[in-house]
Amino acid sequence: MAKRPASSSGHGDMPIDSGGATDGLEDASLFDERLFFAHQPAKTALRDRPAKSPSTPANAEVHYHGHRERLRNRYRDSGDAALADYEILELLLFRLIPRRDTKPIAKALLARFGTLGGVFGAPANLLQEISGVGEAVALDLKLVASVAQRMLKSEITGKPVLSSWKALIDYCHSAMAHETREQFRLLFLDKRNALIADEVQGLGTVDHTPVYPREVVRRALELSATAVILVHNHPSGDPTPSRADIEMTKTIIDTARPLGITVHDHIIIGKNGHVSFRALRLV
Structure with a gap:
């Protein structure tokens, strides 16, 4: 039986149960949050505002959009001393995962690895065991760790x-x-x-x-x-x-x-x- 064409609107970070077929999609492990949204049409001119589903009122805000702006403002006005470790990590994840609530991911990373040092020092394959962290995000976190090490070595x-x-x-x-x-x-x-x-x-x-x-x-x-x-x-x-x-x-x-x-x-x-x-x- 021929497979139907892959849908461009399916969620690339979710496995599809079709009796062994994947409807033309690649293995879900190859996708991360950024890859999925890279293929979606732009819905708004604002950098971090996600596309709304058809059931969302036109004037509604996704709950974390305002939170991101408030967190950025706190960092801008008061520096890192005003933020908890999970908020510092969350602030970084804003850039790595543009259209998803990153607070649960930041907290899950700290719960698993204990400290910010533990998060950035963790192997990439272990970072990817956290829901919401794909290969690209894990490599970006390791890049931050490499920059910090080069700075200290200098x-x-x-x-x-x-x-x-x-x-x-x-x-x-x-x-x-x-x-x-x-x-x-x-x-x-x-x-x-x-x-x-x-x-x-x-x-x-x-x-x-x-x-x-x-x-x-x-x-x-x-x-x-x-x-x-x-x-x-x-x-x-x-x-x-x-x-x-x-x-x-x-x-x-x-x-x-x-x-x-x-x-x-x-x-x-x-x-x-x-x-x-x-x-x-x-x-």
Whole structure:
């Protein structure tokens, strides 16, 4: 039996139950809120006013339209201090999802991931598990996270890291605290202790990353680095060093020292804090 043509007015973000047929529409997972509305004819000159259904009175306002303007005005007049975290996220989602009430989506994201940092640090595939967040919106949220990380990294690049310690910790926390697997990151420094390279040497599992001390030293020599800071994360959230962490750090120090390379510190990043081996007198 021939399939009937796909309707241009069907809701692209809703699955269609037709006994296995999709009436010519692509898989619903490929659609998100913006893609659906990109194909709809414009109904109004106002940026955020959605099209009204035939049953909606001509002079009626969709309930969230005025809310968006009030929230924008509060931010414009008083800055971010006047807004709760979910409202900041909602304000961003206005741009990503132009014609949908985004307050429930913002609250659902925070309920799932805990904090704004958790939302922006979450993997794109997990973000898409929230109703209303498609692939494009998830990637836009990750783009915001990337911009924030680049901004923080710019505060330490080319500067003496040891005198910019808070900026260094902020950057490492932004880059690693919400990763679901362990990362082993190397910060290579020149003779002024300025950052010359920031590299992830290894990715591991939820509780282990293989580290090769000779590779750490080899890369430092390639970059003409005279010092290095080791950084890795604990996806469990607890930054307490393990016995293996301590032994691995000692091995790297012993391998690097004869070649004139100093290990300034080993930092472990957790969701709620960090641990410095130097502060613990383990380096």
